Amino acid sequence: MPMNLLWIHCGGCGGDTWSLFNAFSPPIDALFKALNITLLWHPSISDTDISERQRLFDELLQGDRPLDILCVEGSIIRGPRGTGLFDTVMGKPKKDLVASLSRRAAYILAVGTCASFGGIGAGDEIEATGMQFLKWDKGGFLGADFTSRGGLPVINLPGCPCHYDVISGVLSALVLGSPIDLTEYNSPAEWYNVMVHQGCTRNEYHEYRVEDWHFGGKGCLFFHLGCHGPLAHGPCNKLLWHRRSSKTRVGVPCFGCTRPDFPQPYPFFETRNIEGIPIELPEGINRAHYMAYKGMAAAAAPPRLKTRKTGI
Amino acid sequence: MTVKKKKIIALNRVEGDLEIHIELEGQVVSEARSVGTMYRGFENIMVGRAPLDGLVITPRICGICSTAHLYAAVKALDMICGVHVPDNARRIRNVAQMVEQLQNDMRHAFVLFMPDLANPAYREQPFFDEAVARYRPLAGRTTVESIRQTRDILGIIAMLGGQWPHSSFMVPGGVVSMPSPAEIAQCRYLLKNFRDWYEGRVLGCRLERWLDIGSRAELMAWLEASHSHRDSEVGFFIRCCETLGLDGIGRGCGNFISFGRLDTPENSDATPEGGRTYYSPAGFYADSQVTPLQQEEIREDLSHAWFQDRGGPAHPFEGDTIPYATGSEGEKYSWAKAPRYKHRPAETGPLAEMLVSANPLFRDLVEGRGASVFVRQLARMTRGAVLIPVLERYLREMTGDRGAFYQEPARIEEGQGAGLIEAPRGALGHWVQVRKSRIVRYQIITPTAWNGSPRDAHSRRGPWEEALVGTPVRSPDHPVEVYHVVRSFDPCLVCTVHTADVRKTIQL
Numbered sequence: 001m002p003m004n005l006l007w008i009h010c011g012g013c014g015g016d017t018w019s020l021f022n023a024f025s026p027p028i029d030a031l032f033k034a035l036n037i038t039l040l041w042h043p044s045i046s047d048t049d050i051s052e053r054q055r056l057f058d059e060l061l062q063g064d065r066p067l068d069i070l071c072v073e074g075s076i077i078r079g080p081r082g083t084g085l086f087d088t089v090m091g092k093p094k095k096d097l098v099a100s101l102s103r104r105a106a107y108i109l110a111v112g113t114c115a116s117f118g119g120i121g122a123g124d125e126i127e128a129t130g131m132q133f134l135k136w137d138k139g140g141f142l143g144a145d146f147t148s149r150g151g152l153p154v155i156n157l158p159g160c161p162c163h164y165d166v167i168s169g170v171l172s173a174l175v176l177g178s179p180i181d182l183t184e185y186n187s188p189a190e191w192y193n194v195m196v197h198q199g200c201t202r203n204e205y206h207e208y209r210v211e212d213w214h215f216g217g218k219g220c221l222f223f224h225l226g227c228h229g230p231l232a233h234g235p236c237n238k239l240l241w242h243r244r245s246s247k248t249r250v251g252v253p254c255f256g257c258t259r260p261d262f263p264q265p266y267p268f269f270e271t272r273n274i275e276g277i278p279i280e281l282p283e284g285i286n287r288a289h290y291m292a293y294k295g296m297a298a299a300a301a302p303p304r305l306k307t308r309k310t311g312i
Numbered sequence: 313m314t315v316k317k318k319k320i321i322a323l324n325r326v327e328g329d330l331e332i333h334i335e336l337e338g339q340v341v342s343e344a345r346s347v348g349t350m351y352r353g354f355e356n357i358m359v360g361r362a363p364l365d366g367l368v369i370t371p372r373i374c375g376i377c378s379t380a381h382l383y384a385a386v387k388a389l390d391m392i393c394g395v396h397v398p399d400n401a402r403r404i405r406n407v408a409q410m411v412e413q414l415q416n417d418m419r420h421a422f423v424l425f426m427p428d429l430a431n432p433a434y435r436e437q438p439f440f441d442e443a444v445a446r447y448r449p450l451a452g453r454t455t456v457e458s459i460r461q462t463r464d465i466l467g468i469i470a471m472l473g474g475q476w477p478h479s480s481f482m483v484p485g486g487v488v489s490m491p492s493p494a495e496i497a498q499c500r501y502l503l504k505n506f507r508d509w510y511e512g513r514v515l516g517c518r519l520e521r522w523l524d525i526g527s528r529a530e531l532m533a534w535l536e537a538s539h540s541h542r543d544s545e546v547g548f549f550i551r552c553c554e555t556l557g558l559d560g561i562g563r564g565c566g567n568f569i570s571f572g573r574l575d576t577p578e579n580s581d582a583t584p585e586g587g588r589t590y591y592s593p594a595g596f597y598a599d600s601q602v603t604p605l606q607q608e609e610i611r612e613d614l615s616h617a618w619f620q621d622r623g624g625p626a627h628p629f630e631g632d633t634i635p636y637a638t639g640s641e642g643e644k645y646s647w648a649k650a651p652r653y654k655h656r657p658a659e660t661g662p663l664a665e666m667l668v669s670a671n672p673l674f675r676d677l678v679e680g681r682g683a684s685v686f687v688r689q690l691a692r693m694t695r696g697a698v699l700i701p702v703l704e705r706y707l708r709e710m711t712g713d714r715g716a717f718y719q720e721p722a723r724i725e726e727g728q729g730a731g732l733i734e735a736p737r738g739a740l741g742h743w744v745q746v747r748k749s750r751i752v753r754y755q756i757i758t759p760t761a762w763n764g765s766p767r768d769a770h771s772r773r774g775p776w777e778e779a780l781v782g783t784p785v786r787s788p789d790h791p792v793e794v795y796h797v798v799r800s801f802d803p804c805l806v807c808t809v810h811t812a813d814v815r816k817t818i819q820l
Contacts, residue, residue: 011350012375126352160478215483242463249474250489251481252480269368
């Protein structure tokens with residue numbers, strides 16, 4: 001039996017969908033065929049008329065047709081005052097539709113940071129939340145104890161946008177029945193147990209604490225320009241974008257867009273620090289040791305790095 | 313006596329969701345309301361944040377035109393700090409912006425718009441089988457080709473900006489990246505591949521041949537001149553429009569606004585005649601006349617939008633966004649505000665750009681039979697012919713010029729700036745005010761806010777509301793004419809930030 005898939009778009013920008021359009025292997029036009037997935041409906045792709053769509057939703061909600069995979073893109077908008085009227089479909093809050101579909105689905109993927117953790121608008125007037133987390137806290141829209149019909153919590157695929165290979169990789173695992181090892185934030189460890197920093201071409205600069213104060217340089221962006229590469233989990237520099245590059249490689253600091261607190265409440269493009277050492281250090285690091293290590297590393301930095309005479 | 317019926321149409325395959333409330337008299341649309349169904353609160357999220365945060369947050373407004381939002385955001389900041397942006401930075405910004413437009417135009421055409429020609433309502437039409445073969449979702453020949461071609465051309469933005477969508481590689485004073493000559497060569501190669509496909513599949517002729525067409529008569533002569541013209545996507549589209557009469561529906565309001573294309577480098581072959589800042593000027597077109605844009609004449613009217621109205625229409629430097637959810641109370645029916653230029657609604661997008669820049673073909677088409685689904689969509693599908701040569705020049709110039717990509721600006725503490733650009737869907741503006749190094753006001757007007765605006769205090773309809781009135785609907789179960797009219801504007805509902813999704817409804 002082929003599995004089927006329904007894609008719902010809530011409080012988001014559509015960027016995860018357009019990321020998936022950039023997939024190479026397989027490209028999106030071949031993806032569903034390759035995995036033997038029946039695409040029931042996707043808001044940017046399907047050519048169904050309204051009446052057909054309504055029939056499909058009725059069948060799914062009444063349980064006349066099983067729903068295997070529900071992909072949710074965008075946050076669940078609960079405002080104002082819990083009514084959900086900031087995001088409606090045919091006059092009714094969209095959050096109610098998502099709740100009903102969630103009870104029917106065997107597996108649920110929260111695609112992107114907004115669906116995973118609330119993202120843009122979490123904690124703001126629109127009262128956005130993720131499917132099963134609100135920022136760092138478990139619970140979110142469906143509650144901490146929720147499991148879908150297939151016995152799993154909502155699988156979070158954060159990133160703004162989510163990398164296309166992550167989406168197709170998780171779909172493959174579900175179809176093939178491969179085990180999915182999840183992190184404490186219910187994200188697949190394969191892609192979220194690596195730091196964005198891993199694979200960055202500026203790593204040698206980072207190693208010797210050769211840091212940039214201004215844009216347009218070759219040095220590391222962690223100490224002064226707000227880069228979250230060593231602080232955020234995500235596959236940017238493992239998978240690369242368009243198989244070519246990443247923000248940190250071209251000199252854009254990582255903004256930690258996979259993190260539950262994205263967008264962070266403090267300014268981007270600058271690093272909060274004490275005595276020139278970042279306040280937030282890589283997970284599990286002893287501050288005194290780190291300061292000693294970075295001091296020695298800076299002293300050991302070779303001239304070719306100090307003078308930025310390398311490629312990146 | 314004619315029976316009046318109401319119908320709500322919910323439309324997918326637009327960027328975001330859209331509801332349009334339609335009234336039919338017999339088989340003709342007699343009234344239309346465009347309903348924004350989502351409020352995302354972006355402008356208020358920006359208040360109190362650091363000035364540069366707009367570069368990270370506002371691209372997230374839209375997953376298909378995030379580079380456009382980045383460009384508008386950075387231009388507003390450039391203005392506040394009064395920095396001189398080096399030529400190579402301008403080239404990189406423009407290249408990225410134009411590549412995103414190529415992507416958008418082709419995905420809109422072959423993923424979102426053309427599949428309507430394969431709607432069951434057209435089962436008896438002579439073109440139907442061919443339309444299915446070309447545009448079936450994820451399977452039609454052209455749809456599949458366009459997905460892969462747009463993916464590949466976006467590789468240019470991945471090289472210059474690290475990723476697409478949602479990078480923040482433009483900063484006040486320039487760009488952060490310094491692409492090497494080898495990377496520029498790669499960009500040129502990607503563009504060449506795209507051009508070959510665009511000429512072969514979409515136009516059916518060389519760009520230069522297409523740009524020679526200066527009138528409706530020449531367009532029809534071009535169509536008949538060769539099999540490759542007739543068989544191309546543009547040729548097939550023209551033939552379908554003739555069969556369906558799509559040059560007779562979706563006229564709209566007759567006013568057009570364009571914010572003009574891009575800051576040109578000071579030393580560039582791509583600088584237009586007369587040395588204007590934009591090679592496609594900013595302007596307003598109405599009654600066959602273009603007048604230069606005066607951005608201070610823009611107002612947003614809240615009379616029919618679910619926002620508190622404090623003293624009538626306001627310029628974005630004075631406007632607020634205070635959501636006021638009332639359900640269906642009174643006249644308010646949308647989460648989109650109604651932007652007006654000199655008190656008039658205005659259409660924006662590729663057609664507006666063509667008219668304001670005095671493109672002879674589109675001037676002739678509009679001044680003849682008026683705007684329509686056909687003309688609007690033709691402008692979008694063929695905009696690439698205008699963009700690609702400029703892109704080629706910028707990339708070629710960067711191969712030799714290794715000048716600066718970034719100029720360190722002054723720290724942003726106080727001031728206000730307006731970033732007005734021509735986004736894929738038309739006029740996009742960010743208006744930013746900063747006090748004591750914090751944003752105190754951030755107002756955004758998106759192209760879809762112009763095109764999909766609700767009524768204003770004088771009950772004047774927004775452009776696509778106006779375009780819908782008078783549209784015949786042959787089969788209410790498959791109101792494909794309504795789809796054509798609305799999709800010809802390339803609606804982007806995630807962008808309507810105060811912003812709304814518009815979920816479209818026809819009630820019967």
